[in-house]
Amino acid sequence: MTGQRLVVVHPDAEVLAEAAAARLLTRILDLQSVRSPVHVVLTGGTVGIKTLAAVANSTVRHAVDWTGVHLWWGDERYLPDGDADRNETQARGALLDHLDGLPAGNVHPMPAADGEHDVDWAAEQYAAELARFAPEGSAAPVFDVVLLGMGPDAHVASLFPGHPAGTVTGRPTVGVRSSPKPPPERVSLTFEMIQASSEVWIIAAGAEKADAVSAGLAGADRATAPAAAATGTRLTLWLLDSAAASR
Numbered sequence: 594m595t596g597q598r599l600v601v602v603h604p605d606a607e608v609l610a611e612a613a614a615a616r617l618l619t620r621i622l623d624l625q626s627v628r629s630p631v632h633v634v635l636t637g638g639t640v641g642i643k644t645l646a647a648v649a650n651s652t653v654r655h656a657v658d659w660t661g662v663h664l665w666w667g668d669e670r671y672l673p674d675g676d677a678d679r680n681e682t683q684a685r686g687a688l689l690d691h692l693d694g695l696p697a698g699n700v701h702p703m704p705a706a707d708g709e710h711d712v713d714w715a716a717e718q719y720a721a722e723l724a725r726f727a728p729e730g731s732a733a734p735v736f737d738v739v740l741l742g743m744g745p746d747a748h749v750a751s752l753f754p755g756h757p758a759g760t761v762t763g764r765p766t767v768g769v770r771s772s773p774k775p776p777p778e779r780v781s782l783t784f785e786m787i788q789a790s791s792e793v794w795i796i797a798a799g800a801e802k803a804d805a806v807s808a809g810l811a812g813a814d815r816a817t818a819p820a821a822a823a824t825g826t827r828l829t830l831w832l833l834d835s836a837a838a839s840r
């Protein structure tokens with residue numbers, strides 16, 4: 594099931610990040626007015642991390658009950674713990690280290706490379722962590738909001754054009770080898786897991802993303818433009834700056 598699709602264009606990357614942050618905080622507050630917990634998936638990437646920094650700088654963050662928010666990741670670069678290129682490290686620096694009242698147990702980073710285990714192990718570990726928070730009979734929680742950056746090649750999470758990881762079904766996570774974007778080893782949610790989410794927000798800025806945005810919105814084949822297959826059951830939201838929306 595695919596929900597409504599909205600495309601919202603902002604003047605530049607700064608405004609885009611501020612607006613996405615405001616939306617995210619409002620969505621969490623709306624959900625918290627009726628239930629708890631809320632499950633949010635974080636992204637890496639330039640504008641993704643800018644958005645997390647904007648959340649950290651918003652006073653509205655104090656209105657959120659962070660004890661009722663669980664934070665997950667859509668993908669991770671399989672690097673040692675604390676590596677500056679890990680999406681987790683960047684998210685902690687931009688946001689998580691600044692949030693009062695967020696219990697450590699509500700933060701669910703993908704495993705870090707430990708020199709012993711491979712990416713398949715890491716993907717299985719993350720699947721097991723998802724299962725711990727799944728409603729009975731499900732393999733994973735339903736994500737309320739999935740934030741996704743997008744590369745100029747239209748990749749989302751670590752699902753790259755033409756890469757076999759994009760075809761994996763029957764499980765929530767996949768180990769990725771030979772990623773065309775460094776580092777080569779990654780862990781990602783699968784399309785199935787993303788598509789089971791309530792809301793999927795694709796956040797993209799810059800003229801170098803314009804062709805990918807155009808292909809994604811045109812509904813190109815997922816093997817060509819993975820972003821086209823990043824949809825939510827309630828809402829698919831494309832949050833763009835004017836340069837990314839210029840095609």
Ligand SMILES: O=C1O[C@H](COP(=O)(O)O)[C@@H](O)[C@H](O)[C@H]1O
Pocket residue numbers: 636637638639640641668669670680741742743744745749750751774
């Ligand atoms: O490597 C990644 O790249 C994408 C997009 O990054 P950007 O810098 O072009 O915005 C990101 O969405 C993904 O999480 C990350 O692992």
